[in-house]
Amino acid sequence: xxxxxxxxxxxxxxxxxxxxxxxxxxxxxxxxxxxxxxxxxxxxxxxxxxxxxxxxxxxxxxxxxxxxxxxxxxxxxxxxxxxxxxxxxxxxxxxxxxxxxxxxxxxxxxxxxxxxxxxxxxxxxxxxxxxxxxxxxxxxxxxxx
Amino acid sequence: xxxxxxxxxxxxxxxxxxxxxxxxxxxxxxxxxxxxxxxxxxxxxxxxxxxxxxxxxxxxxxxxxxxxxxxxxxxxxxxxxxxxxxxxxxxxxxxxxxxxxxxxxxxxxxxxxxxxxxxxxxxxxxxxxxxxxxxxxxxxxxxxxxxxxxxxxxxxxxxxxxxxxxxxxxxxxxxxxxxxxxxxxxxxxxxxxxxxxxxxxxxxxxxxxxxxxxxxxxxxxxxxxxxxxxxxxxxxxxxxxxxxxxxxxxxxxxxxxxxxxxxxxxxxxxxxxxxxxxxxxxxxxxxxxxxxxxxxxxxxxxxxxxxxxxxxxxxxxxxxxxxxxxxxxxxxxxxxxxxxxxxxxxxxxxxxxxxxxxxxxxxxxxxxxxxxxxxxxxxxxxxxxxxxxxxxxxxxxxxxxxxxxxxxxxxxxxxxxxxxxxxxxxxxxxxxxxxxxxxxxxxxxxxxxxxxxxxxxxxxxxxxxxxx
Numbered sequence: 001x002x003x004x005x006x007x008x009x010x011x012x013x014x015x016x017x018x019x020x021x022x023x024x025x026x027x028x029x030x031x032x033x034x035x036x037x038x039x040x041x042x043x044x045x046x047x048x049x050x051x052x053x054x055x056x057x058x059x060x061x062x063x064x065x066x067x068x069x070x071x072x073x074x075x076x077x078x079x080x081x082x083x084x085x086x087x088x089x090x091x092x093x094x095x096x097x098x099x100x101x102x103x104x105x106x107x108x109x110x111x112x113x114x115x116x117x118x119x120x121x122x123x124x125x126x127x128x129x130x131x132x133x134x135x136x137x138x139x140x141x142x143x144x145x
Numbered sequence: 146x147x148x149x150x151x152x153x154x155x156x157x158x159x160x161x162x163x164x165x166x167x168x169x170x171x172x173x174x175x176x177x178x179x180x181x182x183x184x185x186x187x188x189x190x191x192x193x194x195x196x197x198x199x200x201x202x203x204x205x206x207x208x209x210x211x212x213x214x215x216x217x218x219x220x221x222x223x224x225x226x227x228x229x230x231x232x233x234x235x236x237x238x239x240x241x242x243x244x245x246x247x248x249x250x251x252x253x254x255x256x257x258x259x260x261x262x263x264x265x266x267x268x269x270x271x272x273x274x275x276x277x278x279x280x281x282x283x284x285x286x287x288x289x290x291x292x293x294x295x296x297x298x299x300x301x302x303x304x305x306x307x308x309x310x311x312x313x314x315x316x317x318x319x320x321x322x323x324x325x326x327x328x329x330x331x332x333x334x335x336x337x338x339x340x341x342x343x344x345x346x347x348x349x350x351x352x353x354x355x356x357x358x359x360x361x362x363x364x365x366x367x368x369x370x371x372x373x374x375x376x377x378x379x380x381x382x383x384x385x386x387x388x389x390x391x392x393x394x395x396x397x398x399x400x401x402x403x404x405x406x407x408x409x410x411x412x413x414x415x416x417x418x419x420x421x422x423x424x425x426x427x428x429x430x431x432x433x434x435x436x437x438x439x440x441x442x443x444x445x446x447x448x449x450x451x452x453x454x455x456x457x458x459x460x461x462x463x464x465x466x467x468x469x470x471x472x473x474x475x476x477x478x479x480x481x482x483x484x485x486x487x488x489x490x491x492x493x494x495x496x497x498x499x500x501x502x503x504x505x506x507x508x509x510x511x512x513x514x515x516x517x518x519x520x521x522x523x524x525x526x527x528x529x530x531x532x533x534x535x536x537x538x539x540x541x542x543x544x545x546x547x548x549x550x551x552x553x554x555x556x557x558x559x560x561x562x563x564x565x566x567x568x569x570x571x572x573x574x575x576x577x578x579x580x581x582x583x584x585x586x587x588x589x590x591x592x593x594x595x596x597x598x599x600x601x602x603x604x605x606x607x608x609x610x611x612x613x
Contacts, residue, residue, distance in 0.1 A: 007177060020507055029156055029227060
């Protein structure tokens with residue numbers, strides 16, 4: 001075979017091979033990325049990030065993992081315990097119903113607020129919304145994957 | 146102000162090295178094929194075969210890629226490292242293809258490849274600037290109606306300053322020396338609008354519904370502005386006779402509706418509306434009818450309407466499994482390639498001929514990488530707006546690639562739309578660069594704190610003060 005033709009053949013195959021080498025390298029990187037995400041602790045449905053607390057406990061920026069039903073209050077039996085004088089012992093409940101989050105006030109003294117508005121019945125909360133319980137301001141965020 | 150500390154991006158560098166090697170191999174192959182043909186014409190003089198097709202153009206492009214990498218390293222953000230090399234490989238393939246086509250297909254700065262190179266470098270610059278500079282998405286989410294209105298205004302401008310194409314479509318906006326295709330920018334604006342609207346009203350769309358017999362419809366008042374927005378865009382596009390863009394907008398709209406609500410009934414409803422619309426358009430508009438008839442049977446008019454499609458099919462057939470090799474396909478007919486608009490509408494057919502099935506599967510794989518990364522970024526996003534925006538941006542690119550690749554392959558009716566990052570043309574490259582730049586910026590962990598909650602109305606403030 002003519003060496004020139006042979007060289008062209010080799011170069012053509014080399015180009016295609018390198019194209020697939022790139023895809024292989026990317027696939028490996030993507031897979032590693034997914035595995036690292038999977039190694040992180042069990043899946044959560046959402047998280048509640050502390051925006052501000054007058055007492056500094058829990059510290060702003062810290063986050064609570066949320067279960068499908070999460071109760072919030074001052075009593076130690078709540079899923080999330082908030083030590084704040086304006087929080088009732090059983091203050092509010094966050095529930096995940098199929099596709100969206102809801103917050104419900106459990107008859108607290110000082111009320112529960114979503115984006116600054118007081119709620120008096122079960123109301124939906126979107127990710128990014130701010131929930132105020134007592135003097136503690138919390139924000140609902142999507143779960144990390 | 147916090148000090149910016151450079152952060153090494155090893156994965157990106159490694160992938161860029163593979164991209165550079167692949168493009169050098171491609172360019173060598175293209176150059177050797179051209180020289181061999183020239184030598185055969187001059188019967189058998191030995192020539193130096195191993196040389197790049199056009200070393201300066203390739204070096205400029207690769208240089209731009211590595212400068213972009215350096216800029217991202219210096220910016221020191223924890224952002225995605227896979228998107229830039231992927232775009233680099235697609236752009237490089239585009240450059241090889243443009244070098245190989247007759248240079249007088251499009252005017253501009255001394256030939257097809259050179260103009261494309263300028264746009265590609267600009268595209269990398271835009272992408273990098275956005276990836277480095279966008280640290281806050283408030284300006285996107287706050288002004289969603291403004292973005293949508295600006296997009297539609299841009300389309301309306303085309304009626305005033307538009308230039309009519311041969312096919313009867315008014316696609317190009319010409320204002321003085323500047324010309325561009327506004328639908329390319331409109332697709333970005335539409336995704337931003339949809340992301341803003343859907344993220345704000347998602348829970349309402351999901352939870353409440355208007356019942357119509359057994360069918361659960363979305364709550365009409367909440368869907369109305371969105372459908373109106375979409376109808377305006379679609380209407381203008383249909384009047385403009387740009388079917389590809391109309392199809393793209395509609396599919397992206399439906400997919401985003403599904404992504405944000407998870408309701409299949411919405412999609413079924415949309416597909417029903419699509420079927421009705423398609424039949425009506427087919428009956429009403431001659432150009433739609435022609436496209437569909439050509440798709441069903443191009444051989445009824447092989448030298449007229451069906452010419453492009455038949456030539457594209459022949460090109461794929463000539464390509465076979467591994468193709469004829471770069472620079473060896475497309476025997477010219479009278480000095481012109483057999484497929485008109487090869488550089489804009491049919492690059493996929495050209496690549497199918499020269500790289501074969503293996504090659505185009507690889508290229509489709511690159512688009513797959515873009516969408517996989519986009520969805521990964523969407524999953525890791527902190528709130529709905531960013532998640533829907535990331536999903537929408539990557540969907541726009543991949544749906545567009547599907548529409549034109551499917552059109553080239555006669556899988557769906559052919560519509561004139563560009564193949565992202567490969568087709569010749571500045572507006573398309575820049576719009577897609579904006580999309581990938583935003584995706585990279587959105588991929589940063591801890592992008593920036595979410596915007597403050599909008600202040601409640603006066604009544605609500607009074608109520609809350611009374612309560613506290």
